[in-house]
Amino acid sequence: MNTPAPSFSWRIRVYWEDTDAGGVVYHASYLRFLERARTEWLRMQGLEQTRVRAEQGVVFVVYAMDLRFRRPAMLDDEIDATLRVVARKAAALEFAQTLVRVADAVTLVEATVRVACVSATGFRPVPIPRNLLTEPTIQP
Numbered sequence: 001m002n003t004p005a006p007s008f009s010w011r012i013r014v015y016w017e018d019t020d021a022g023g024v025v026y027h028a029s030y031l032r033f034l035e036r037a038r039t040e041w042l043r044m045q046g047l048e049q050t051r052v053r054a055e056q057g058v059v060f061v062v063y064a065m066d067l068r069f070r071r072p073a074m075l076d077d078e079i080d081a082t083l084r085v086v087a088r089k090a091a092a093l094e095f096a097q098t099l100v101r102v103a104d105a106v107t108l109v110e111a112t113v114r115v116a117c118v119s120a121t122g123f124r125p126v127p128i129p130r131n132l133l134t135e136p137t138i139q140p
Contacts, residue, residue, distance in 0.1 A: 007084045008044065010037040011102070014077045023075040030067070030109050034097050037081035038113070047132060053120045056129050060093075064114040071101075071108045078102040091117045091125045093133070 018029040042049060042060075053059050073079055080100045087094035092114060099109040117128045 008037065008041040009080045009082045010040045012036060012079045012081055012099075014073050014075055014079065016075060018073075019075050025073040025077075027069070030069070030073075030099060031065075033079060033081050033099055034109075034111055034113060035062075037083050037097060038095065038115070041083055045133065052132065056132065057120050058117050058126060058129065058132075059120050059123075060115045061118055061123070062113060063092075063116045064112075066112040068110040069108070070110065071106055073099070073101060073108050079108065086112075088128075088133075090127045093117075093128075 012033050014025055014029075018025050018032075020026045039049065042052075049059065078101070080102055081097065082100065083095045083097045085093055086096045095111075095113045095115065097109075097111040097113055098107055099111075100107050116125050118124060119126050
């Protein structure tokens with residue numbers, strides 16, 4: 001089965017702070033790597049999260065995540081964190097994300113991440129503002 005190419009990729013280096021005592025990436029660090037890719041994807045769309053909060057009164061929050069740990073990453077590895085938007089609803093986006101070691105192209109982690117648009121004050125779901133994430137930008 002052919003997998004569509006990712007719409008975005010962000011390179012990450014594994015630092016000592018990301019690992020356990022054995023130099024293996026600690027499981028919670030993978031969540032940070034995935035988050036960085038989503039944040040940088042938004043930035044590439046021209047959307048700084050602090051500005052979106054101040055100007056639009058909304059924030060994006062993760063409400064569900066499914067992770068598959070395939071192989072471990074190690075200290076000093078370079079990893080490409082990729083993402084594709086696979087679904088859009090009125091107040092939510094679903095991403096397919098991977099973490100792939102650059103040296104050998106081995107997939108380390110596969111994730112499905114669901115993100116909701118919520119009001120910045122009450123944290124209740126609200127529709128994604130029309131001027132954010134226009135349809136051509138986020139087509140799966």
